Amino acid sequence: MWTFLHKLGSPRHFYRISGGMLPWLAWTTALLMAAGLYGGLVLAPPDYQQGESYRIIFIHVPSAWMSLFVYVIMAAAGAVGLVWRIKLADVMAAASAPLGASFTFLALVTGSLWGKPMWGTYWVWDARLTSELVLLFLYFGVMGLHAAIEDKRTASRAAAVLALVGVVNIPIIHYSVEWWSTLHQGPTVTKFDAPSIHLSMLVPLLLMALAFKLYYVTVLLMRARSEVLERERSSAWVRELARGT
Amino acid sequence: MNGPGAGYAFVRLLERDLVLAVRNRGELANPLLFYVIVATLFPLGVTSDPKTLATMAAGVLWIAALLATLLSLDNLFRSDFDDGTLELMMLSPCPTTLLVLAKVLAHWLVTGLPLLVATPLLAVLMAVPEAARWTLWLTLLLGTPVLSLVGGIGVALTVGLRRGGALLSLLVLPLYVPVLIFGANAVGATAAGLPVTGQLLMLCAFLVLALSLAPVATAAALRISID
16 A cells, blocks of 8 residues: 555656546546536426526536635645655646636636626625635736746745645635625535435536546646656656657 | 854844844835825825715725735845845754744834824825724734735745746735735724724734744745745
8 A cells, every 4th residue: 555655656657557547537527527417407407596597506616616625635735745745746736726726717707607697797796706716816826936936846845835825814815705795695505404405406516526526636637747747857767758659 | 052042133133124224214215105105096096085085095095005015025035035144044043933023023113114103194184084093003003014924925935036026916915815804894894883893803813823824934935945
């Protein structure tokens, strides 16, 4: 077990193992996403209040969940890289930032498209919208720092510190914005008693959430693979690889 | 540790930074002038109607203070980084967090404190209701040290870069959101006759949190920027 993990941590073995995993991951993602979309767009009944327009929930909610999830993963990977100097953790953190930013952006766009028919406006200064926007800025900060520092190792470590500061700040920002103003509907899935969402809608929603997670893992591995090649370009195994093909 | 203790180093560094600031009086005045000018531009750009001004004054003054702090942040470590003093500080046996705290405190004394002195005057110009003037001053007193402390992390991350200015604002401004919310809101609440103890206590909590964690993060960031 430990030797396997240890092996996985080395860029060379990671490149080999992830190459074998990618097709499986990609196909599972595609299947889950197809099933979730079919269930959500075709099978699920229209909402008695919101009609058909609620169906954007199947994109909006998973991407909003992912936006926070990816940030935490990015910060955790950054911390691992900072403490144990594992190269692969740095690579994962660097590859996560643009992905998380795009999930956040997607959540914002779908949210505002949903807001137009429901609230009658594309944008309101509502608590969750605002904290999502601030989260997008935090992602941009991490990406900007990555881009600005030439040495990749230093860039990763600096971005990790920033991501960790962000993790301490995200709850503070979230609750202060929440306290400041809120208009959003309450949580419908995570209530501890019966969730206030019908099963025929909940199942596709959870399928989509799972599909989004796997999509993230798939694209993360793809990005990490190319990042590994770029960072290790002067090492023997990458040269061998380049000569071989 | 042999020789003089860490407390001595703290005091000496603080003294040195303050003396440097006083010798460069022109630079000392810049953030203050910026603050006053930005606040002046708002009545010109929006309206001079005292009622409208009163509703937005707290936000305007808070944002002006935020930008003035941001503008002055770059000086925090820049000159010490350029001439190598910073490297020697990190090599010294004294804990870096303590030295960082001394530098940030000096920064606040040089930029935050003048803003506080100018605020009562600007509050009158911006037609802040009389009852709320104290609250505005108090929120700035509690909030500006947080701005300096959190800003320090951003500066430490970007000090090695040649053009870190724009990046610095991208890194730091989102982190200023909670302070701005509670600071500006407390003033509005006082003007409406509501109790503001909660907001003030929150600002105190932010200050304590920033005081205990920000120097650690700043020191870590400096270590990364230097090597």
